[in-house]
Amino acid sequence: MPKPLSILFVDDDEMSRTHFARAVQGLYPVHLARNADEAIEILEEHGADIAVLVTDFRMPVSNGDQLLREAAQRYPRIVRILVTAYADKDMLLRTVNTGGVFRIIEKPLRIEAVRETLREAIAQWTERETRQHQLLAMDETLAFLAHELNTPLATIALIAQTIENGSIGASDPMPQSKVADAATSMLANAQYCMTLISSFWASLHKSGGAQSLSRAGAREVRATRLIATLLDTYPFSASQRDWITVDVRDDFIVRAMPNCVTLVLSSLLSNALRALSRTPRPALRIEVLDTLEPQIRVRDNGPGIAPEIKARLLRDPITTHAEEGGHGMGMIFCNRIMRSFGGGLEIDSTVGVGTTVTMRFGTRKECARATDAQRPLEPQSSLDTPG
Incomplete structure (x- = not known):
């Protein structure tokens, strides 16, 4: 049987990672990464099983928009979601346009908002696959x-x-x-x-x-x-x-x-x-x-x-x-x-x-x-x- 498809969440903040994992616990398998480099390693190993990528924008070394752009080129099937606490309009427009962002989630993360966004992302993934x-x-x-x-x-x-x-x-x-x-x-x-x-x-x-x-x-x-x-x-x-x-x-x-x-x-x-x-x-x-x-x-x-x-x-x-x-x-x-x-x-x-x-x-x-x-x-x- 094929592996169940999963979610990849990327954030340098440990509390955010824990909160996200709890929000989707029991719904979908979740991969957690602290930065873009870890995320790429997980994608290289589990890319065929990952349906949704959720990443924070502000991270050390490499921001989320760079990760989204690379994921869009190498893994176009994956639905991409951006998490941010910043209301930088130009940044958001640039990321949406170049990284193919499906949705933007604002911090602090709310469980119902996360679940609803994931439901919409999964529906988008299903449509793409079909x-x-x-x-x-x-x-x-x-x-x-x-x-x-x-x-x-x-x-x-x-x-x-x-x-x-x-x-x-x-x-x-x-x-x-x-x-x-x-x-x-x-x-x-x-x-x-x-x-x-x-x-x-x-x-x-x-x-x-x-x-x-x-x-x-x-x-x-x-x-x-x-x-x-x-x-x-x-x-x-x-x-x-x-x-x-x-x-x-x-x-x-x-x-x-x-x-x-x-x-x-x-x-x-x-x-x-x-x-x-x-x-x-x-x-x-x-x-x-x-x-x-x-x-x-x-x-x-x-x-x-x-x-x-x-x-x-x-x-x-x-x-x-x-x-x-x-x-x-x-x-x-x-x-x-x-x-x-x-x-x-x-x-x-x-x-x-x-x-x-x-x-x-x-x-x-x-x-x-x-x-x-x-x-x-x-x-x-x-x-x-x-x-």
């Missing part, structure tokens, strides 16, 4: 979306180049049948790109924009619903849809980010269909299981994956279709997304028999750990609840 997680989730998702678009677009470019090379200055022009097949392939890849963008855009906006990419804005959608929506919108070519069967043993609610789960499913489906393109009797089964750990399995009877490649698929940028523009990042992205839910991907493949990719959504304990890693700072006592 926004940061949303941005990281958006960045990860857009990178994955870019990867999913890269392969079909690269395929279109390669086909177009082949047609161009076979038409310009060639003594034996490309047969019309091959041109038609090439055009069909380009159309299918273009449709896949357009469908992926439109479905992702629609689901993103229906579920609240960027908020839907964070756990705070995650919707509860059943696994079968995600699969049905994907199969309804996926740009299958020829008889590909007939290859697919869905086996629902136990449905479950996907409590993760549905947009990201859909992207993972789409990527696995695309890989499986590509693997089945030269299989005499292609078959692809999507299984939904809700046992100790909810799972979605994508199982095909394609050519399988060589052991030396399978062993590297989830950690190295390796691909089995480089000639079609693949660069091997897809499975890595898929695994990272599933791991962020407390689960992960598993690949089971036998050459000549087929491949099964399992999307693990994590046990309750694993999901709780994944959620706790992003949980906002919470009070450790009911005393922190107003009223």
Whole structure:
């Protein structure tokens, strides 16, 4: 379990440090420092666990405003509060502007004022963390979306180049049948790109924009619903849809980010269909299981994956279709997304028999750990609840 997030209080006066520690006793862990140098040492050791920095202004050697400026540069996540007994307007303005001060507390410290200010600071920290997680989730998702678009677009470019090379200055022009097949392939890849963008855009906006990419804005959608929506919108070519069967043993609610789960499913489906393109009797089964750990399995009877490649698929940028523009990042992205839910991907493949990719959504304990890693700072006592 992650360490509880804490408060750092800096003051050269021992009585002030004791008074502050008593004011928040039982609410949050508190680190105490006598000066800026001690504060920096504590930040270097415990910076990842500190949510709020509260510092006196007048201190020997280095004033609080210098500490606040350094903390703002090195630890921007931390909410910064200034304590002062001086009503120096210019000083206060300068410190607020350069040190990113959230609040100013006047001495002498009053317990209720300290607690209320800390509640506001924690709310500010929570808002910052939520926004940061949303941005990281958006960045990860857009990178994955870019990867999913890269392969079909690269395929279109390669086909177009082949047609161009076979038409310009060639003594034996490309047969019309091959041109038609090439055009069909380009159309299918273009449709896949357009469908992926439109479905992702629609689901993103229906579920609240960027908020839907964070756990705070995650919707509860059943696994079968995600699969049905994907199969309804996926740009299958020829008889590909007939290859697919869905086996629902136990449905479950996907409590993760549905947009990201859909992207993972789409990527696995695309890989499986590509693997089945030269299989005499292609078959692809999507299984939904809700046992100790909810799972979605994508199982095909394609050519399988060589052991030396399978062993590297989830950690190295390796691909089995480089000639079609693949660069091997897809499975890595898929695994990272599933791991962020407390689960992960598993690949089971036998050459000549087929491949099964399992999307693990994590046990309750694993999901709780994944959620706790992003949980906002919470009070450790009911005393922190107003009223």
